Amino acid sequence: MTKKQDESQHERVIENRKARFDYEILSTIEVGIVLRGTEVKSVRDGKISLGEGFVRVEGTPLTMSLYGVNIDPYGPGGPRQHTPTRPRRLLAHKREIVKMARQSDEKGFTLVPLKMYFKNGYAKVLIGVARGKTSHDKRESIKEREHARDIQRAT
Secondary structure (H helix, E strand, O other): OOHHHHHHHOOOOEEOHHHHHHEEEEEEEEEEEOOOHHHHHHHHHOOEEOOOOEEEEEOOOOEEEEEOOEEOOOHHHOOOOOOOOOOEEEEOOHHHHHHHHHHHHOOOEEEEEEEEEEEOOEEEEEEEEEEEOOHHHHHHHHHHHHHHHHHHHHO
């Protein structure tokens, strides 16, 4: 294995586990994200919170933006730091943006970030079209998870 391949396997994947619990994920799409200099360093260090994040499709030429995601300031970055919760532009093909906009326009659906990771040196975000779960659905998820753990312990 080359050094570059070895580094890519050890890249950090920041996951929004809360989204899988709170929402039923119907479909996903991988998009790029526009980050500033110190944001890239913070993301590589794993200093990011996707839990409160959501995606909006807006504008006349349709664009996707990521809101509510907190990327902590990079310590050695000096005085020129980024704003931790600024909206960040997402990069996708127009047809993909239109498809996601149609799906999220239906009542009860939203776009949530599921994962953030680096792929070939570029920051990527996995976005899902999601429908909110009721408390009954959440209890069902907990039961299934505990049942799977019991089976795992028995074997």
